[in-house]
Amino acid sequence: MPAIEKELKDVHGYRYPFEGEKHLATLIQIPYRLDTWREGALPAQESFLSLVKAISTHERCVVAIDPRIPYSVVHRFQLKNVTILRLPYDDSWARDNSPIFLSSPDGRLCGVDFSFNAWGGEFDGLYPDFKDDDAFSRRVLLELRIPRLDKKGFVLEGGSVLTDGRGTLLTTEECLLSPGRNPGKTKEEIEAVLKESLCQEQVLFLPHGLYEDETDGHVDNICAFLDPRTIALTVPEDKEDPQYRRSMEDMAFLKAAKDAEGASYTILTLPMPGPLYLSREEAEGLENTGTAVERKEGRRLAASYANLYQGEDFLLLPQFGVKEDAIALKTLSDFYGDRKKIYPIPSREILLGGGNIHCVTKEIPYSSRYPIEPEEGK
Numbered sequence: 001m002p003a004i005e006k007e008l009k010d011v012h013g014y015r016y017p018f019e020g021e022k023h024l025a026t027l028i029q030i031p032y033r034l035d036t037w038r039e040g041a042l043p044a045q046e047s048f049l050s051l052v053k054a055i056s057t058h059e060r061c062v063v064a065i066d067p068r069i070p071y072s073v074v075h076r077f078q079l080k081n082v083t084i085l086r087l088p089y090d091d092s093w094a095r096d097n098s099p100i101f102l103s104s105p106d107g108r109l110c111g112v113d114f115s116f117n118a119w120g121g122e123f124d125g126l127y128p129d130f131k132d133d134d135a136f137s138r139r140v141l142l143e144l145r146i147p148r149l150d151k152k153g154f155v156l157e158g159g160s161v162l163t164d165g166r167g168t169l170l171t172t173e174e175c176l177l178s179p180g181r182n183p184g185k186t187k188e189e190i191e192a193v194l195k196e197s198l199c200q201e202q203v204l205f206l207p208h209g210l211y212e213d214e215t216d217g218h219v220d221n222i223c224a225f226l227d228p229r230t231i232a233l234t235v236p237e238d239k240e241d242p243q244y245r246r247s248m249e250d251m252a253f254l255k256a257a258k259d260a261e262g263a264s265y266t267i268l269t270l271p272m273p274g275p276l277y278l279s280r281e282e283a284e285g286l287e288n289t290g291t292a293v294e295r296k297e298g299r300r301l302a303a304s305y306a307n308l309y310q311g312e313d314f315l316l317l318p319q320f321g322v323k324e325d326a327i328a329l330k331t332l333s334d335f336y337g338d339r340k341k342i343y344p345i346p347s348r349e350i351l352l353g354g355g356n357i358h359c360v361t362k363e364i365p366y367s368s369r370y371p372i373e374p375e376e377g378k
Contacts, residue, residue: 005138006147008110014102016198018165018228020340022312022366024109025060027140028052029092029360030077032069035127035292036091036353038285047349048092049076051309051316051357054343056081058314060372062364064089064140083372085143090118090133093355094362095220096157097133099141099148102199103365110147112197113137114156119215120180121155126214126354127292146370151197155181159218159359161194164228167201167260169194172209174217181216201260206253208246210234213302214293220358222250224306226335231265234306236272243272270331271324276301282352295352307356308332311363315340318347318356 030048031037037044052061061082065074066089077084089097096119099111116134118125141148162170175181176190185193191203209217223233231254235247254267283297305328309316317332319325329344336342350356 005142008147008149011102011110011112011149011197011199014104014108014110014199016100016102016163016165016169016200017365018163018225019363020225020227020310020312021165023059024364024366024370025062025083025372026055026309026311027062027064027094027098027362027364029064029089029094030066030069030073031092031353032066033091033292034287035289036286036295037349038282038352044349044353045073045076047345047347048360050345051361052077052079052082054314054316054345055311055361058311058341062140062144062372064094064136085140087136087139087143088132089136090127090130093159093359095159095355095359096215097136098158098362099137099146100156100158100161100198101146101362101364103367107367107369108147109365109367109370110149111137111141112149112151113141114151114154116157117155117180119157120178123178123180124216125180129291144364144370144372149197151193154193154197156194157215157218158362159215159220159355161198162219162223162225163198163200164225164259166228169198169200169203170206170219170223170225170231171203172206172217172219172222174207174209175215175219176205178216204253204257207249210302210304211241211243211246212300214354218359221302221304221307221355222247223254224308224358226268226332229259229263229265230268230335232268232270232306232331234272234304235269241272241275268331268335270305271327273303273305273320273322273324274301276303276320276322276348276351278352301351302354303351304356307358309357309361310340313340315342316345316357316361317342318351319344320348320351321346
């Protein structure tokens with residue numbers, strides 16, 4: 001029986017939960033673009049499979065697979081605790097082209113559907129045809145029978161905002177005030193939309209994201225909430241690195257910031273790997289189709305351990321094969337102790353596409369009202 005779309009007029013009574021709370025599921029899209037993912041996207045698909053295997057031992061994975069991807073790939077993701085949806089999308093950044101999910105105290109869910117323009121549209125977008133990405137939120141909400149709040153007309157990617165789950169939203173001026181997002185709106189107008197549509201009491205604008213981040217400085221690539229009162233910030237060891245000054249300005253901002261209840265945050269630092277660059281072999285494995293930003297040898301990669309993903313009892317941590325991997329792992333292991341199982345995930349293949357683990361995952365808050373029941377893998 002086909003689902004009937006339910007539209008909401010407002011989200012009064014809902015909240016935007018902290019990512020580390022219990023999830024109903026994690027949403028992931030499998031990569032296939034030949035101009036973004038090298039060697040026919042096969043190495044990246046292996047990396048995404050490792051994410052699905054780790055997450056599905058803790059909670060259900062909803063894996064979207066574009067109809068253009070052959071069944072031989074689909075078959076590999078037919079795993080226990082995995083639900084597969086055959087839906088079209090332009091690229092596999094589920095954090096950014098999916099709904100932002102809200103929940104209510106009585107177990108209702110909804111998805112806020114913002115406009116998506118490939119991180120900048122005509123100003124500095126990464127590909128010109130993004131209609132399937134822009135339509136993905138509505139399609140997946142219909143499949144999952146979750147009500148939708150229509151915020152089309154306001155451009156926002158999920159990776160550009162983080163919440164402590166207690167009424168404070170964290171973002172960056174670099175991204176949200178970019179001319180490629182909502183150029184007709186002032187900072188105050190943007191803040192008002194975020195508060196109203198995401199049920200927030202305040203919005204904190206960090207000055208900077210990560211250096212050379214092609215998303216115009218998404219907040220999830222520079223820092224992460226480890227819990228509602230603790231923020232991990234990326235700080236390079238090399239004071240001559242262009243990122244160092246940016247991180248120090250962000251640090252000063254966060255140390256002065258208060259949450260919605262007037263309390264200060266605890267700030268931990270994570271190292272910055274590298275810097276890392278796109279190799280000749282990696283660049284040659286990409287097809288230059290003329291329909292996406294060209295990725296050339298020597299391009300600096302926006303690598304970050306803050307681009308992690310967590311659930312109630314697990315955390316997926318990017319690893320790049322460098323000495324800083326062990327430092328980041330120890331920092332987070334010391335912080336969480338036995339509260340969360342940490343999975344160190346080799347993720348350079350995801351990094352080559354322009355993001356990392358947080359960018360390709362999207363949490364759906366827990367609710368007993370919305371069992372996900374499409375036929376799952378075996």
